[in-house]
Amino acid sequence: MEGSVQNPNQSTTAAELIADIKLRVAEVAPAEIKDGLPEGAVLIDVREDGEYATGHIPSAHHIPRSYLEMRIENIAPDRDTPLVLYCAGGVRSLYAAKTLVDDLGYTDVKSLNGGITLWKDGGHPVEIPKTLTPVQADRYSRHLLLSEVGLEGQQKLLDAKVLLLGAGGLGSPTALYLAAAGVGTLGIIDGDVVDRSNLQRQVIHTEDRIGTLKVESAAASINALNPDVEVVQYPYRIGPDNIMDILPNYDIVVDGLDNFPTRYLLNDASVRLKIPVVSASILGFEGQISVFSPYEGPCYRCLFPVPPPPELAPSCGANGVLGVLPGTMGLLQATEVMKLILGQGDTLVGRLLLYDALATSFTELKIGRDPECPICSRSPDAISDSEMGVFPDYDAFCDGSH
Amino acid sequence: MSVTVKLPTQLRDLASGEAEIPVEGATVNDCLAALFGAHPALKDRLTDENGVRRFVNLYVGGEDVRFLDGVNTAVADGAEITVLPAVAGG
Numbered sequence: 001m002e003g004s005v006q007n008p009n010q011s012t013t014a015a016e017l018i019a020d021i022k023l024r025v026a027e028v029a030p031a032e033i034k035d036g037l038p039e040g041a042v043l044i045d046v047r048e049d050g051e052y053a054t055g056h057i058p059s060a061h062h063i064p065r066s067y068l069e070m071r072i073e074n075i076a077p078d079r080d081t082p083l084v085l086y087c088a089g090g091v092r093s094l095y096a097a098k099t100l101v102d103d104l105g106y107t108d109v110k111s112l113n114g115g116i117t118l119w120k121d122g123g124h125p126v127e128i129p130k131t132l133t134p135v136q137a138d139r140y141s142r143h144l145l146l147s148e149v150g151l152e153g154q155q156k157l158l159d160a161k162v163l164l165l166g167a168g169g170l171g172s173p174t175a176l177y178l179a180a181a182g183v184g185t186l187g188i189i190d191g192d193v194v195d196r197s198n199l200q201r202q203v204i205h206t207e208d209r210i211g212t213l214k215v216e217s218a219a220a221s222i223n224a225l226n227p228d229v230e231v232v233q234y235p236y237r238i239g240p241d242n243i244m245d246i247l248p249n250y251d252i253v254v255d256g257l258d259n260f261p262t263r264y265l266l267n268d269a270s271v272r273l274k275i276p277v278v279s280a281s282i283l284g285f286e287g288q289i290s291v292f293s294p295y296e297g298p299c300y301r302c303l304f305p306v307p308p309p310p311e312l313a314p315s316c317g318a319n320g321v322l323g324v325l326p327g328t329m330g331l332l333q334a335t336e337v338m339k340l341i342l343g344q345g346d347t348l349v350g351r352l353l354l355y356d357a358l359a360t361s362f363t364e365l366k367i368g369r370d371p372e373c374p375i376c377s378r379s380p381d382a383i384s385d386s387e388m389g390v391f392p393d394y395d396a397f398c399d400g401s402h
Numbered sequence: 403m404s405v406t407v408k409l410p411t412q413l414r415d416l417a418s419g420e421a422e423i424p425v426e427g428a429t430v431n432d433c434l435a436a437l438f439g440a441h442p443a444l445k446d447r448l449t450d451e452n453g454v455r456r457f458v459n460l461y462v463g464g465e466d467v468r469f470l471d472g473v474n475t476a477v478a479d480g481a482e483i484t485v486l487p488a489v490a491g492g
Contacts, residue, residue: 168492169492256492284412305457307457307488307490308457308458308487308488309457319491352486359421364464
């Protein structure tokens with residue numbers, strides 16, 4: 001603080017200090033920046049965390065004054081970056097500006113006259129930042145410690161809307177872990193009720209909920225695990241009559257469906273709506289998983305232009321499956337969902353991962369977009385309702401309503 | 403060329419329960435012929451009068467032969483051919 005202030009150890013009053021700073025730090029009026037700052041300029045809120053949480057000027061970065069010297073270079077490494085600082089009333093931002101000019105050599109620092117108080121008085125917009133409650137900060141503390149997640153990533157998870165097709169083998173672990181991770185909205189579609197034979201692998205359900213709707217059972221488990229999560233229940237099968245109404249409410253779809261006709265229907269609808277699908281399937285000791293991101297990578301029809309005939313498509317009846325297999329595959333799905341929400345890592349777009357539990361081996365296959373794909377080679381608008389979910393020999397296929 | 407054909411669970415019953423079958427051949431077609439020679443029941447399941455059925459995906463070295471040279475795709479010594487049908491279980 002020394003340097004330009006005269007007689008620092010003697011009788012300079014706070015008023016004299018401010019007067020001195022005002023001679024050297026320009027002030028701007030709220031009206032001057034109400035339509036935004038000049039190109040390249042940066043607005044910084046220097047108030048404390050608690051003040052910032054009550055509302056800030058949109059587009060402002062937040063660095064409490066006590067952290068200013070430590071963090072300013074993260075936002076404005078160039079000393080010639082035009083900076084506008086503000087606080088509550090316009091005094092602390094002057095002190096802060098002086099520090100940046102005198103101690104760190106910034107050349108173009110201004111202070112917002114009257115601070116956010118005058119800004120609000122002028123009727124200019126204020127944005128309330130999303131913050132975690134103390135309980136949330138505790139619950140998600142291991143996420144907050146990861147730079148790839150952090151506060152911003154956790155907020156993305158809390159804001160995310162994920163639709164789970166099926167609350168069965170795959171849907172159970174996926175729903176539980178996405179709920180634990182704080183994915184804010186989970187839609188679950190399933191028309192079945194809990195059967196005792198489900199409990200060998202469908203870990204979201206419990207013995208005492210046999211006979212109740214799976215969506216209700218799943219919601220009960222999710223709410224018990226994490227009350228942050230809103231569960232939207234769809235206690236019926238997804239079909240041509242409802243899919244285009246439900247899907248647009250979600251960012252990502254998790255496909256744990258147990259039959260081919262609906263998988264093709266889902267593909268066609270998700271391509272039309274450009275919603276990514278994290279798709280897995282299981283049989284016996286083996287699982288497959290991929291991510292179908294419309295127009296970015298291949299779609300389900302690029303991979304499987306037609307389904308196998310019923311005798312080779314054991315989805316139409318009861319089939320054996322190792323109880324832990326959907327756990328492995330469902331959590332691979334949940335991981336892909338998290339990465340898509342966070343925008344981190346390399347997803348399985350364009351890749352099909354096969355897992356053989358007996359051999360404990362993974363095989364990765366490349367899948368490309370088919371230039372002749374009947375669905376994703378065309379624009380979304382060109383795909384009609386009557387084409388959705390249709391494939392050759394559809395009528396000959398086993399029970400399409402399954 | 404010595405090549406390994408990897409079969410999914412639902413086809414292994416037609417190959418005496420084997421998951422990986424060693425065959426000899428220079429192309430996918432050669433290898434399939436050798437495979438069907440050893441396990442004739444697989445031929446009906448994987449092919450029809452038009453060749454390999456549309457629902458059967460074949461990969462050589464992780465690449466879909468549909469985007470290579472189809473059944474004429476050459477295979478190197480030690481290559482793996484993966485036979486992949488769609489599965490819908492969830």
